[in-house]
Amino acid sequence: MRMKLLAGAVAVLTVVAGCGSPTETTEETRGEVVIALENWAGYEANAAVLGYLLKNELGYDVTYQELGGDETWEALEAGTIDVIAEDWGKFDVKAEEEPSARDYAQIARYTGVDGQIGWWMPKWVKDEYPGIEKHSKLAEYVDVLQTSKSKGKVQLLVGDDDYVSSEKEIIANLNLPVEVVSVGSEEKLIEAARDSVNKKEPVLFYFWQPHWLFTEMDLVPVEFPEYDAKDKDCTEKKMCGYGPLELNTVVSKDFAKNGGDAFRLIKNFAWSSDDQSQVAFDITEAGMSPEDAAKKWLDLHSDLWQTWITA
Structure with a gap:
């Protein structure tokens, strides 16, 4: 955590007129909290709400750094960011691959939101092409789902290449005639679904829950072998679908040690999937700024967010 002055109460020595001895006074100061900003709506909702409270209720300066994938973790290790507002299991992967990750990062709190990654199609596609939603039947529908970009295979659209993804392993290990085609963003995936x-x-297309898009349209997941955490063919060879994920906030070790009230807020922050989806919708679809969307939600839920600050 970067401090513009000293955290907490700062002793200031002043000379009082007519008196030869210094008097100690106290000045309350706050530092800067740097939050990584990744490019999906749920993350932005988390970051907006946390940033609003840090700034307007606790008096911190808040900076957002637009980052993605490994860049975020490199910045956390380098000490240039303090907070990852929503982690989709990357911390566990990093800690397994690089045990030193636990030296500079830690999970602050489960946010109360569970994530589910999958492959999805609009329900009308399933209704028109029986069985197309089964992974074992995709080969029968190459002509239906291929495009000029998919090299004679089923096209699977993905958003940002930095998203947590095992698509290439799943495709290879389940021997699926599928070509991954990146469109670059969550917005492009939503556009493709609406066009469909x-x-x-x-x-x-690759997508995830929770997301407000599921309230707009009926989406059907591709049926994979069910995820089993005890099955190595599933967990190591990726011969199954994705398992559910508890989504966490992650912070630097330094922030956890020295972040004071700011860290307490991050550590206590927890809400529901519906809460997150509402703020995300207001940002991405209702045309509100992240700050205004956060304020709208916070104005309606003061009993909840007050506990994040005082607990």
């Missing part, structure tokens, strides 16, 4: 419904053009 509006233009009746079949589409298959």
